[in-house]
Amino acid sequence: xxxxxxxxxxxxxxxxxxxxxxDKVYIIEENDKKNDKLTVMNVVSYQEFxxxxxxxxxxxxxxxxxxxxxxxxxxxxxxFDAGGRYxxxxxxxxxxxxxxxxxxxxxxxxxxxxxxxxxxxxYHLPSTALFLDGNTITDIDNIEAGADTLRVVGNxxxxxxxxxxxxxxxxxxxxxxxxx
Numbered sequence: 001x002x003x004x005x006x007x008x009x010x011x012x013x014x015x016x017x018x019x020x021x022x023d024k025v026y027i028i029e030e031n032d033k034k035n036d037k038l039t040v041m042n043v044v045s046y047q048e049f050x051x052x053x054x055x056x057x058x059x060x061x062x063x064x065x066x067x068x069x070x071x072x073x074x075x076x077x078x079x080f081d082a083g084g085r086y087x088x089x090x091x092x093x094x095x096x097x098x099x100x101x102x103x104x105x106x107x108x109x110x111x112x113x114x115x116x117x118x119x120x121x122x123y124h125l126p127s128t129a130l131f132l133d134g135n136t137i138t139d140i141d142n143i144e145a146g147a148d149t150l151r152v153v154g155n156x157x158x159x160x161x162x163x164x165x166x167x168x169x170x171x172x173x174x175x176x177x178x179x180x
Contacts, residue, residue: 025095027153027161028076030135033069038089039135040078043098043160046128051082053089060093067094074132075151075163076100098160104150109140116152116159124158132163 026040029048039050053069061067072078077095082088101118108117109125116125131138143150143164153161 022097022155024079025097026078026080027130028072028074028078029130029132029137030074031069031072032135038072038080038092040080041130043077043155051080051087051089053092057089058091060091062094062096064093073151073163073165074135075130075153075161075165077153077160098153098155101152102165104152105146107150107152108145109143111140116162118152123154126158129159130161132161134164138164 023042023044025043026049027043028038029041030037030039032039035052036054037050037052039048041048057069059067059069059072061071072092072094077098077100079093079095079097080089081091083090104118106119109115110117111125114125114127116123131140131143133142140162143162149165151163151165152159153163
């Protein structure tokens with residue numbers, strides 16, 4: 001997707017934005033520390049944006065205390081202020097508007113029922129949920145229950161984003177003539 005294009009067809013109505021109060025909340029898709037840019041997706045409109053940050057950008061935890069840029073990983077919910085000539089981020093803060101669970105290992109997916117179970121609790125898994133593996137948007141089929149550790153972000157009983165925190169990975173051997 002190019003920045004600013006919707007993830008799914010259609011946008012949320014203005015009424016839904018006012019009711020949920022989530023129109024200022026974004027999910028981090030990529031934290032490009034090499035180029036000092038955050039790529040984020042709005043949780044209401046599903047639009048993607050890319051913002052630069054500098055050494056003057058203030059990164060805060062959800063309580064307002066100073067945090068490191070390294071603490072801001074894909075799949076986390078944030079709010080921010082952007083200003084200046086190029087829309088540079090001035091403040092980035094972890095959002096407390098959504099719940100977040102780290103180190104989720106006891107989970108399962110039921111795509112036919114649009115359901116994700118964490119422990120024994122079921123959550124609605126809409127088609128608009130964002131799946132991330134590192135800085136890459138991925139598909140639910142690439143997540144292996146029991147092998148991957150997840151970060152899950154949601155609103156009430158609905159999943160907003162699922163990010164692989166520790167993946168099962170793959171190992172490819174090359175130049176194996178010595179073993180043959």
